[in-house]
Amino acid sequence: MASHLVFTVIAQDRPGLVDRLATAIADAGGNWVESSMARLGGEFAGIVSIDIDEAAISSLHEKFDLLLQDGIAITLRSDANRPAAPSGKAAHLDLVSQDHPGILRQITRVLRERNVSIEHLETEVVAGSMSGESLFKASADLRLPDGLDPSALGDALHATAADMMADINLIE
Structure with a gap:
């Protein structure tokens, strides 16, 4: 029976990290489904979703333990079933403002109060x-x-x- 796993990964950025992760997943019989990864402040961080047979999860843990010994921290979350596709309209938000503390808090408060889910967020x-x-x-x-x-x-x-004297563009 296939399981759906989601995990985070963080390590000091260096060449070959994604290859090592992909190799560990493939060697355990897993299928890389989706991911989001970035270099942030000299660290490499990502979140990955895979499908893997339940019987192969212990092998995956062993392979991840080897990565941990090399400074690649992985936090695993297991869910036997793939979640249903979200309902509701999709929208895209762009914001530009002079930098000051609390910008994201103010915007996310508006979203939370209206039960809006953030599916992807990038800031800089x-x-x-x-x-x-x-x-x-x-x-x-x-x-x-x-x-x-x-x-x-x-x-x-x-x-x-x-x-906050910011420019916001919301696109459906």
């Missing part, structure tokens, strides 16, 4: 092209709950953005 702080001031940029793929009007969400986000 960059130098502004003209002024050189630090700019906070966020890009998120969202899943709106059934019944939430995207324009109502947009209005709430724009009200918050105006308070």
